[in-house]
Amino acid sequence: MSTTVETPDADEECAYCGSRLFDHDPICVRDCTDDCGSPTYFCHYACLWAYVDANDLTTGDACTWSPDESGRC
Template identity: 55%
Template sequence: MECTYCGSDLANYDPVFVEATEDDERVPVGGFCNYACLSAYIDEEALTYGDACEWAPEE
């Protein structure tokens, strides 16, 4: 299996695996060789923007 971000062989690392929730089911997003690749993937995919990071308790 390869790192979702950089393509490195995950067998050489202690990988980080990520899942997401879609329609109340967990689905795999990918495996990352380290937290740096995971962080870069999050930044490039703009996953920290939008309603997932906004909290509006009055709604």
């Protein structure tokens, strides 16, 4: 599977806060587990974190760990 990377338009806005991407330090995120889809752009890591938190995107997506077991996924 290959993915091409393209620079977003100069007026592209952050998916979380709506700020212009290039007024900040933009981040491109793409879910490549299912056909890669379109990229989602965030103006910086704080907006990416807030978007993930607000949409509960980490719930159920991590391995469990305890000191008595080796991690399991």
